Amino acid sequence: MxxxxxxxxxxxxxxxxxxxxxxxxxxxxxxPGMAEPFREAMKMRAILGALPPxxxxxxxxxxxxxxxxxxxxxxxxxxxxKPSSASSSIRGILRGFGWSLRWxxxxxxxxxxxxxxxxxxxxxxxxxxxxxxxxxxxxxxxxVGGMRRRLLKSTLSKLWSTIT
Amino acid sequence: MDESKKTDSxxxxxxxxxDPRAWRGLVEKYTPMVYRIAVRMLINDxxxxxxxxxxxxxxxxxxxxxDPTRPLAPWLARITYNSCLKRLPRxxxxxxxxxxxxxxxxxxxxxxxxxxxxxxxxxxxxxxxAALDRLSAQDRALLVLRYREGFxxxxxxxxxxxPVGSVKSRLHRARGKLxxxxxxxFKEITT
Numbered sequence: 240m241x242x243x244x245x246x247x248x249x250x251x252x253x254x255x256x257x258x259x260x261x262x263x264x265x266x267x268x269x270x271p272g273m274a275e276p277f278r279e280a281m282k283m284r285a286i287l288g289a290l291p292p293x294x295x296x297x298x299x300x301x302x303x304x305x306x307x308x309x310x311x312x313x314x315x316x317x318x319x320x321k322p323s324s325a326s327s328s329i330r331g332i333l334r335g336f337g338w339s340l341r342w343x344x345x346x347x348x349x350x351x352x353x354x355x356x357x358x359x360x361x362x363x364x365x366x367x368x369x370x371x372x373x374x375x376x377x378x379x380x381x382x383v384g385g386m387r388r389r390l391l392k393s394t395l396s397k398l399w400s401t402i403t
Numbered sequence: 404m405d406e407s408k409k410t411d412s413x414x415x416x417x418x419x420x421x422d423p424r425a426w427r428g429l430v431e432k433y434t435p436m437v438y439r440i441a442v443r444m445l446i447n448d449x450x451x452x453x454x455x456x457x458x459x460x461x462x463x464x465x466x467x468x469x470d471p472t473r474p475l476a477p478w479l480a481r482i483t484y485n486s487c488l489k490r491l492p493r494x495x496x497x498x499x500x501x502x503x504x505x506x507x508x509x510x511x512x513x514x515x516x517x518x519x520x521x522x523x524x525x526x527x528x529x530x531x532x533a534a535l536d537r538l539s540a541q542d543r544a545l546l547v548l549r550y551r552e553g554f555x556x557x558x559x560x561x562x563x564x565x566p567v568g569s570v571k572s573r574l575h576r577a578r579g580k581l582x583x584x585x586x587x588x589f590k591e592i593t594t
Binding site (some may be wrong): 249250282284285286289290291295296299300302306307 | 420422423426427430431434435438439442443448452455456460463507524527528531534546549550551553555556557571575576581582587588589592
């Protein structure tokens with residue numbers, strides 16, 4: 240490489256020449272008349288480095304994030320806030336009643352963790368539970384056969400007439 | 404850990420899961436680059452802000468198809484470059500219809516909005532900026548990607564969808580034009 244092409248110097252300064260290619264170019268830089276293109280390339284870098292920094296406005300990042308359709312970031316200040324025990328108990332009772340009225344068969348099962356029982360027509364038919372309730376449809380009805388399903392239906396209607 | 408300090412792979416995987424922290428990391432890490440390319444291509448702060456927002460909305464739309472093993476910068480630069488090219492005819496039309504070009508001095512606008520502007524280097528910056536603005540938008544993009552963002556020729560080619568040979572020749576021509584426009588400055592500088 241007796242002649243240095245400006246592109247090779249640019250590539251070298253940009254770190255795109257590696258290994259043997261970089262060493263070969265370094266050797267030619269010491270040849271007479273080779274310093275000028277190298278100096279010109281350095282000047283170009285210095286001049287373009289003198290451009291204003293073009294810093295984005297301070298609020299731009301937040302504006303962009305506000306426009307992105309995504310879930311809110313978890314807020315650590317709210318994560319530690321728990322509802323009061325009284326309100327959670329009330330919610331638990333209401334939840335338990337909601338399930339029980341619709342699925343008394345399930346309520347019988349769930350009452351192992353509950354604390355209240357209502358007796359109606361000699362069977363335990365309604366209750367509330369503060370414990371975790373399992374989904375009656377997927378966990379229970381799948382195992383109930385046709386006969387038992389009809390029995391469940393009649394129990395439900397009896398219970399409903401007793402309550403109302 | 405600061406999300407913007409994570410690797411591109413970690414960030415893009417998080418973004419694919421729509422993890423808000425990963426998105427914050429991506430936006431914080433790449434907004435400066437996207438904005439720098441856009442403001443140089445469009446020569447207008449407000450349009451550059453609009454394009455920056457568009458770019459990240461596009462990234463959000465297409466992140467699921469993005470290969471997380473690849474670096475994000477060339478991909479984001481490509482979206483920015485294309486968004487700017489799409490916007491340019493509209494901007495040029497508005498400029499022709501509404502703003503007499505001779506009354507518009509983007510260098511002075513930028514100076515007044517940046518109090519940290521160094522007085523000593525102000526003239527040099529103004530000259531370089533004005534010369535750059537006289538090049539085509541594509542040439543400005545190539546120079547910014549090379550000299551500000553430090554992209555290699557192949558990364559510039561990926562960002563602009565130009566063959567590497569075209570990137571090299573266009574960069575060579577753009578430097579030649581710039582050297583001609585800034586000849587007095589080149590003479591002043593001693594290395």
